[in-house]
Every structure is written in structure tokens, then in C-alpha cells.
Amino acid sequence: MTIQVDTPPAVTFLGGVGTVTGSKFLFTAGDSQVLVDCGLFQGLASLRRRNWRPPPMNVDRLKAVVLTHAHLDHCGYLAVLVRNGWRGPIYAMHGTVELARIVLADSAQLMMEDAGLANAGGWSKHHPALPLYDTDDVGRTVQLFRPLDHGVNRRIADGVELEFGRAGHILGSAWAHLTLTSGGVSRSVVVSGDMGRPAHRVLLPPQPRPDCDVLLLESTYGQRTHDDGQAIELLAEMIRKTAQRGGSVLIPAFAVDRTEVILVELARLVREGAIPDLPVYVDSPMALASLRVYRQALAKSWPEIRPELSEMDDPFDPGHLAELRTAGESMRVNRPSRPSIVISASGMATGGRVLHHLEAMLPRSKHTVLIVGYAAAGTRARRLAEGAREIKIHGRYVPVKAEVVVVDAFSADADSDELVAWATSGPEPLVTYLVHGEPEGSAALAERLSVEYGWCAVVPRDGEHVLV
Template sequence: MPTSLTFLGAAGTVTGSKFLLDHGAHRLMVDCGLYQGEREWRRLNWAPLPLDPSSIHEVVLTHSHLDHCGYLPALVKQGFAGPTLATEGTAELAAIILRDSAHLQEEDAENARRGGYSRHDPPLPLYTEADAEVAIRTLRALPYGEARDLGSGLRIRFARAGHILGSATVAVEADGGTVLFSGDLGRTDHPVLRAREDPPAARTVVLESTYGDREHPEPGAEPHAEFADAVRRTIRRGGSVLIPAFAVDRTELVLSALADMLERGAIPSAPIYVDSPMALAALQVYRSGRHQDELKPGAVQGLERWPGLHTAHTADESRALNNPHRPSIIISASGMASGGRVVHHLKSLLPDARNTVVLTGYQAVGTRGRALADGAHEVKIMGRYVPVRAEVVVDEEFSVHADSSELVDWLLRIPEPPETVYVVHGEEAAAESLAGRIRRETGWTVAVPRLGERVLVD
């Protein structure tokens, strides 16, 4: 029975993961992510898919980040009615993320209508909170390591990817052949999660390349030294530190790092606020004890070191942080400053040179975070340009994406050489760099697919 793979997303860019497997009459989509970053990619969120969504039998999620699950409500809105299969951690976190995404979609549309800065009249959300609830009801949790028969000769199996809680690689067996999807791979040593698992044998591998052209810096004697220096400088000059952080996993790691800094005396005591309802909900999932088999021993206890942590749940509590009355540390989503409450904080805090913005992870091209990292003098927020006078610091130590060497190391643990490796989910330079390295070091066939390209994998 012929099996084909179509690259419907994360080809030529680092977001919008969507991969379609057609096995005879059976149709399976692996990941269902939103495009983020540059406008040319974000427009694709609104473009019709080149297939009828009702023809898809299942969606399988590798993890809960928005660029892997955030299109699901739109897919359901267009007619997808099958189950969405994920690990227990992904199912739990995806529900939180989809509700937040829908809320922001509606909020952004309403702000654009009131502010008059949209070219659409009226501006509409891609999907609503009601659409998200329907999508959430499609989620079905599967444990790691358990093969699930989908019928038509198809089976799937999850293995730990070590990227965020619930993250998985997905092996899809099709009549004896296997297509292995890496999802987003974690580093060899995650601060909170158990290590990623080795890959199984597979004829075809679909490999991410977010950090395919770079190596993470070696940790110094003092972890996050540049971050600590920035906090000390900022508080001395009477400013506040704003940390755009992904609500899932990154907020936990930032809190853990700040706790370590305080215990070592590396930073002075200052109020620390978490201003993200989604991050607070995700933190409770990590702390819940329901995922002990995925967390390192002692990880939950490490996340309980904050009896005096300040949290901002309501909009009024969040607005109060736009002008802190004393030097403070504010952690708020989103991690690339592309939406959410952090955008309002940037609008207020960027013009003041006493303040500092600390970026803690990958910043996709076209996002405000990338513009700040690249030294922009102004950034556009809610239809107006805001001057960047605040200090901007990038802390690369927080990344939990495997770098080039770690990606190749994972690939080399496959028990036998695959027929083809497809390099996806990376900016063009990163994907091409990783593909070239794999060819040189292995002699395997490696391709960087184009968006919409269809290949045979049977």
C-alpha cells in the first residue's frame, strides 16, 4: 500500500509544523501548529489547507507549544472530527495553551477594532474560545512506549523527547516501514526533565533544525552569569527587569535560575512577579505530581521554592506592573514577545533606559523578540512605534532545543541507517547547515523539503 508524506508546514521556516501522511485511504496529520514570526508566514494561518480537513482520520501532537498544536481549533472549525492523540502531559498542557491562544485571538481582534490599526473591517479572530473548547474535546492521551493501532496497517508509538513536559518523538509504522518524527528535541541534560530517549530504527526520519547551525555555549563556572549581572545593574539604577518567557517550561526554568541566584547571593532581593495566567496554570501541571515518571528526582520540590512569589491573575494586577513602584523582576508570556501581556509591559518599560529586557530563548525571524535581540531602536506595538531605550540582554543558557551536535548525536543513535532524512522546522540557513553536516558525517541521503512538497516513504 503506497504511503506518502506532504510537508504542509515548518518547511522553509521554524514554525507552523504540519506533516501529512497518506497511507492508502488513511490520512494522518502529525502536528497542527500555528505560523508565527514574519507576516508572509503568519498569513498562511488564514489560507485554506490544500485538502479537506474532514478527510483527516487523526492528528498526532509531538508536544504542546503553539507552533505544534495552535492550529488545531482552526482545523476543527474547518471540519476535522477525528481524535487528537498526544501524551498525557501534552494533552494537559495543550488544553491550557489552546484556551489562552483563543483568548488572545479574540482580544487582539477587539483591540485592532478599537484602535483602528487593522486593514480588515471588522478584524476577526482566527478562532474563538468556543472553537478551542471543541478542539480540546478531541484530545486523547496515550502513554509513552505503548503502540496504538490506528487501523489500515498504521501504528504509532511515543518516546520521550526531553524538550518540555509531555514532548515526544513519534514513530509511525506503516505496513512494516517506519516514519520517525523528532518533534522538538531537548538537550542531553534538561534541568527538570529526564533525558530524551534514543530513536528506534526508521526508514524515514523527519528531523527538526531550530538550532541546526549553531552550538550552545559551554556553561561557565557561574550559571546565567550575564543574566545575574543584568539584574544587579538594573536594580542599582532603579529599573525593573522584564523577562518574556514561554509559559510552558521556560517560566519554570527562569524561576529555578532566579532561585539559585538568590540563594547564592548573585542578585539582590527584589519582588518577582509571574504575569501570565497560562504560565501559572502550566506551573501547576509541573508541580502536580502526575508526571513524576517524566521529571527528574527532586524536580517538583525544586519548583516549590517560591512561597512568597507574586502572581498577577487579573488584568488590573497586570496593568499595575506596567509602572512598578520599585525595582522588580517581571516574567510574562509570550517568549518571543509576539503577543500576550508582555506586549503591554514592553510598551511601558522599553522607553526607560533604567529598565532591562532579558530574552531567554529562541527568537524567530519577524518577532519582536528577534528585533530586540538584533538591536532594533524601535519596535511596533499596537500600531505605533515604541523607542527601545531599555537595555536588552540575551541569555542563551535557557534554551532546551538540541543544538547542531546534539541533533546529530540523536540521529546517530538510530540502530540502522535510514533511507532518507528530511530536515524541517528551521530557518533556511539552519536547515541547510544541518543537512550538509549530516551528509558529510554519515553519507546518508538528506533533503530539505519545500513547503507543500510530497514524497513517497513506503
């Protein structure tokens, strides 16, 4: 006979450690296991290969999944769980549910298209190349979503209670407050997800952190701060400069939130006369679907949206906005007939229509490519930001002759000062784990919390299991 030992609550770090992708934190309370975030690994080939391994937890023991937001590195692995037989509930805020449906469907479609292109072009190492998951898997996944409002406490499994708070990162983003009870012990844990910024142009700032015993704090920008004023000036300067030489500006942008923020800022710059009134093309089916959700949230006065935006006719329209929906429309923009601004996904240039624009525009010196958000190691956007002279796209190398400029004004992730301000807005936890960051960023933020505030701040190891 097996004797069940009721052990204290614990967490296992299954992703989002030593990297800004693949976030997966498995919490255990007695017989209950709850996964907070379920993201894809992106960037380096060694990380991407981890997506193809068997799920790193016992799917049969998993009681629920909690999503902090809808970016692929936090929700993109859900369909893999479902493909492996999981059918439990997925808890998220309403905005996350709406956006995750779009993100997952787009991810599956791209995977299927990439597999088809690889098979047709013969540049895959696998024969035949297969997608990690498909649209049928996504269809089963989205049926499992259970939307919650922030501030509502919900029992999601035996010994596990959940409450969301506004994170201000993207629409629907939240920090997750878990209360775990087992083995005669009750522990309060806060998982930050990706923290937003007080200066977000569309969303209200994050709500303060509640009291907790353990904090899992993201550290994407753990050793960096943003200079928004200087970055916006650089953005306007590069748009003016590119237009004067007859070129166009290509902005690889995350389809969810980054596109909306860029459009709001471009509209402001046009109104103030800081940049010429150019055609602005949004070329990403997922970005356009996301834009519809943001417009719906604005029209319905969702509590996350900045109220001043409702005073504008359309804060997302810089004046000559064109929404490209068909492949033919997208192909015509590869070689614009006049100076213009093209916003296309994906933000890290790992896939999507932006690859075709890069392929066409990078070899021409009159154009400019603006890197406007975080680019993980191993991604094309990161290599461009670091000065690569050629980039491999669709199996062949493309020379980089266009001007490449990094503009950090549009990051939706809190910088080091903002992370520390949010973390210290509540009482000191017993321990703080620095997650979702590259090693240098996580280590720097841990050191800062330790030296400046005397906190017990730890960078966990990948796969590490600790009691909370």
C-alpha cells in the same frame, strides 16, 4: 468506476519547512491520512497569512492527528481544522493534552481580544477584524484529545501504528514513531518534534531514537551550539547590574516550560547568592496555568520529571514569587516601585501581557529586557535581539532605550551537537529530512549529517510530496 490504487506510504510537508513555525506533516498509507503536528504559522506577515487560507489537506480524508507537544507552532491550528468540520481523534501524551488545553484556550482568548482592540482602535486592515478561531472552537477541539503513554503501540488508522517516546522538550513532549503500511510496503518513520536538552532543569533527557527507515529531524538550532555556563553568568550579571541602577528585568518567556525553567534557575541563583533576592512576578494567565500542571506532575512523580526536584519544598519559587492574575495587578507591574524581575508571555513578544510591559519599560534606560529563547524571524523579540531602535506595539512605535540582552541559557531546543547526538543514537535511516528550522539552520544540519556521517540528508521544499 474509480479504481483505488494502493500506493506506497508517503509524506507531504505542509508547514515547518523553511521556518520554525506551522509544523504540519501529512502521512498517507492507502486510504488513511494522518497529520503529525498541526501548528500555527508565526512571525513574518507572509507566514501568518497562511493561517487564514483553507486547510491545506482534505479534512474529510484525515483519520487522526498526532501531536508531539503543546507549543502553539505545533498545536495552534487544531481549532481551525475543527472550525472546518473535522471531528477525528487527536493523539498525544498526557502532559501534552493538559498543556494544549491551556495553550489553545489562551490563543483563542488573545485572538478575540486582539480583534476587539483592533476594531476599537481602528488599526486593522480588516473591517471588522475577526479572530482566526474562538473559544467555542477550542471547546470542541479539546474533546477530541486521546492521551497515550510513551512506549505504548497503538493502531490509529488502517495501515498506521503509533508509538511515542520521551523528547524532553516540554512536559508531555514526544517523538513520534509511525509504522505505515500500504501497497505491499511497510515503512518506519520517526518524527522528532522539538527535541529537548540533556541539561533541561526540570525534565529528564530524550529517550534514544529507535531504528527507522525515514527520520524527520527538527533543525531550530541546526547551526548553533549553546554555552550554558557563560549564558548563566551573563544572566546573573545583568540582574545584578539592573538592580544596582534601580531598574527591573523583563523576561519575555514562553508560558509553557520556559517560565518553569527560568524560575528553577532563578531559585538556584538566589540560594547561591549570585543574584539579589528580588520580587519575581509571573504575569501570564497561561504561564500560571502551566505552572499548576508542572507542580501537579512533580507532586505525582510523573516519569518525565527529574527526581531530585521532589526533594525541594517548591523548586519553582525563588523566594518572593508573586503570581499576577488580574489585569489590574499586571498594570501595576508596568512601572515597578522597586527593582524586580517580571516574567511574561509571549516569548517572541507576538501578543499577550508582555506587550504592555514592553510598551512601558522599553523607553526607560534603567530597565533590561532579556531575550531568553528562540525568536523567529519577523517577531518583536527577534527585532529587539537584532538591535531595533523602535518597536511597533498596538499600532504605534515605541522607542527602545532599555538595555536588551540575549541570554541563550534557557532554550528548551537541542542545539546542533545535541540534535546530531540524538539522531545518530540509532542506525542510519534511508533518508533524513531536516524540518522546523530556518533555511540556514536546516541546510547546515543537512550538510553536517551528509559530510560527517555520510547520511542522505535532505531539506524538503514547502508542499513537497515524497514516498517514504
